[in-house]
Amino acid sequence: MPITLETSTLSLNDVHRLLKPQKTSKASSFTEHLTLEPLTELEQQDLLRIKNDFRRYFAAGKVSEGLIKFLAIAPLMRLSGFYDVPVRLTMEDAFAISIEDEDTKITGRMDILALSNTQAKTANTFWILVLETKNSSVDVFEGLPQLLTYAFKSLEKQSSVWGLATNGHRYQFVRLEQGNPPIYKLMPLLNLIQSDDSIQLVQVLKAICQLENSVS
Incomplete structure (x- = not known):
């Protein structure tokens, strides 16, 4: 009998068993794949406002997933260029993955997906960034099983994709x-509250956004 699994029920072990991605043991850095540019003074001022808004709510207690998207994710993505043409954002997109050699299907809904429509020469839309959000009381690594599953779907059409799991303050x-097998790399963990980390967070988001100009 066919089995349907929801991404929200999967553990990291489940993802490794079903999709067979392999975590690289090599230490990874952002600059291996991205060119990070300094932030302008105006960008740093916008970032400070985002940090202060989030810090105020975070200090008061648990911040929900919905509020994290409103307070941090949306303004960070706007600051990083994800609201600009030709990037297109979608939310709560349904998807399904059929597992080869097993009568199993994985279904779920992605929190946020950034797409590029510049690849008009091909029949495929290029996935720039897959984003999974958890509330502030949840460890950010608990979002990895869902994130890896969503990101895995894009490898049917492209060679690589970036993903981001966050609980609002950690990214x-x-x-x-x-x-064969697919490989995933965990980048250095960043903290929105810390000054140097927050600057690098925006630098990385901007660099990933610029990938819409070329297939990675």
């Missing part, structure tokens, strides 16, 4: 690449 970027 875990992941790069997933085609291969």
